Every structure is written in C-alpha cells, then in structure tokens.
Amino acid sequence: MIEAFLSNWWASPLLMALLVGMLCPATGAVLITHRRLLQANLISHAVVPGLVLALSLKVDPALGGVLSGLIGALVAEKLTLNRNGENEAVINTVLAGTLGLGVLLIPLLNIRIDLESILFGDLLAAGSSDLIRVLLAAIALLLLLKTSYQKLVFLGLDPEGAAASGLKVSSLRLALGFVTAIVVVSSMSAVGVVLVIGLLSAPALFGLNQAPSLKSAMIRSAGVGILFSFVGCSLSVAFNLSPGPLIGVLCLTSLTFLKKK
Numbered sequence: 001m002i003e004a005f006l007s008n009w010w011a012s013p014l015l016m017a018l019l020v021g022m023l024c025p026a027t028g029a030v031l032i033t034h035r036r037l038l039q040a041n042l043i044s045h046a047v048v049p050g051l052v053l054a055l056s057l058k059v060d061p062a063l064g065g066v067l068s069g070l071i072g073a074l075v076a077e078k079l080t081l082n083r084n085g086e087n088e089a090v091i092n093t094v095l096a097g098t099l100g101l102g103v104l105l106i107p108l109l110n111i112r113i114d115l116e117s118i119l120f121g122d123l124l125a126a127g128s129s130d131l132i133r134v135l136l137a138a139i140a141l142l143l144l145l146k147t148s149y150q151k152l153v154f155l156g157l158d159p160e161g162a163a164a165s166g167l168k169v170s171s172l173r174l175a176l177g178f179v180t181a182i183v184v185v186s187s188m189s190a191v192g193v194v195l196v197i198g199l200l201s202a203p204a205l206f207g208l209n210q211a212p213s214l215k216s217a218m219i220r221s222a223g224v225g226i227l228f229s230f231v232g233c234s235l236s237v238a239f240n241l242s243p244g245p246l247i248g249v250l251c252l253t254s255l256t257f258l259k260k261k
Contacts, residue, residue, distance in 0.1 A: 012131065013123040014233050017243060019134045020190040021229025025203035025221035027141060027183045032204050033156035033214060036176065038088060039073055040200055042095045043177065044184045044193045046072025048102025051118060051185075056109040062133055062185045069181035072098045074174075121192035121244030123233070130189045137186035140179050148172060153214050190229075195248040199225055202251035205258055228254070 031037045050068020054061040076094040080087040106113055117125065145152070151172055155162040163169050187196045207221025232247035 012128075013126050013243070014230075016126040016130055016134065016190050017123055017229040017233045017247070018226050019131070019138070020187045021199065021203075021225040021227075021247075022222040023134060023138050023141065023183055023225075024187055024191075024196060024199035025207060025225035026218040027180060028200035028204035029207050029214065029217045029221040030152060030156070030176065031180065031200065032208060033217075034152070034159075034173075034176065036173070036180075037197075037201060038091055039076065039177065040180050040184070041197045042076055042091050042098075043069040043073050043181050044196050045095045045102075046098040047181065047185055047188075047193055048099055048118065049105055050102075051188075052102050052105040052109065052111065052113065055113060056105075056111050065185040065188070066178070066181045068098070068102075069184060070174075070177060073177045073181070077173075117192070118188060119192045119194045120242065121188065121190050121195060123190055123236075123243045126189045130186070133186040137179075137182045140182050144175055144179050148175065149215075152176070156214065191244040191247055195244050198248045198251035199228070202254050203228060206254070209259060 028037070028040075031040050047065035047069040050064035050066070050071075051061045052064075053068070054064025057064075072094060076091045079094065080090045103115070106115065114122070116122075151162075151167060154165075155167065155169060155172060159169070184193060184196055187199070191199055203224035204217070204221040206224045207217045207219070211217035211220060228247055228250050232250050233243050235241065236243040236246050
C-alpha cells in the first residue's frame, strides 16, 4: 500500500508539504514565546548566500544555508547589542543585506540557479533528499526539546529571571537559532525561504491561543499547519497553481478567523 501511494506523482510533494506543515508551526510556537520570530525571518533570508556559495563549491547546499543563516543571526545579535529601541531596524537591515548578497553572488560566481524556487519553493521538484532533510530537522527539534524543554519554557516566560538564575541564555538561543536554520533550509523546497515565515507564524498563533503549556501549543500549531499545507496542496492541484504561495495566502487569510484575546 505504501509503495502504491509513493508511486503517485503527487505523493512526495504532499508528504513533504505535510511534514513541513507540522515542523514549521511547532518551531514557530517556541520562537513566538521567545520573541525570536524576527530573528527567524532574518535567518530565512540569510541562508541564501550560503546556498549559492555551496552550489558554486559543489557541496550540499543545505550545509551552506544553515551556516549562512547562523552567521547572519550572530551578526545581527552582535550589532543589536546596546541598541535599545533600534533592534528591529538593525535586524531588517541585515535581513535585506544578506538576501541582496545572495542574489549578487549568482552572477558574480557565474552559476545557474532557480532563484524563484529558492525564494518561493517548488514542491513538485521535492525528492527523497528533501524528505530526509525535513526528518533530520525534526530530529534536531526533538533533541533540543528533550534536552532543554524546561529551560526553553523558563526563558520564554521570564528572560531576565532566566539570566539572573545562571541559565546560559546565549547558548540556548544559539541552539534555537541552529535548529531554526535547519528547519528553514529543510522547508525551502516546499514554501521557499521567503514564504516559510508564514508557516512559522500563522498556525502557531492558533496553537498558542489559550494553550495551557508550550507542549500543547506546539502540538496544536503542528495540527493547524498540517491542515493549511493539505488544503494548499489540494487547491494547487485543482487550480494548477504553485503550492508555496497558496499556503502563504492561506496563512494570511486564516488571521481573519483568529480570536482576539
């Protein structure tokens, strides 16, 4: 039965979309509670230079993207130190600069690359390697939760108290940034590095609404994300449209149904 399912042309893209739809919102729930969603958006754009460089060097683009995303996050973190009230401006500047650098590297390195699929995804081109990357990203998130769940909850609820108690805040945030970069890169073929922020955000808002715990919020967020991805894929097949942008539009439309606290 499984072999018969996978033999369908739409099986791998659908499975990829459902996995990404589960993984991104679960990660987004953590990021929102830690007020790190803007940094996640930065990472999603900062992966582009690394992807381009990796392709030019003929190494795994996922590795280059993760390293580039982390470097971008660290640069932004350093530049925002002692800049109270200016953090968002600095982060957005780094975001735009890293994306611009990635686009400029394409002609400078004289390589052929489908920039549209990187930015907005191409689910129909998803293969076994993309599925493996998503599974590895899920394992990375689970490992982080298994080793640091209580610390993540404490840091999300009371950042100042966590720092005062001796918790290694910078190390924990670096680990969260690393997992975020892996999630973003693994989701690239589904929704692209630009639209991934929608899946990180919208389903998580539903999941976090009156959630009794972070664990519950992550599970609920993942469920909503799976629904969005399934509906987006179904509509893309029915109307012959690109799934990534459709999922992004669904995320936007869903906000009208979000209950106010």
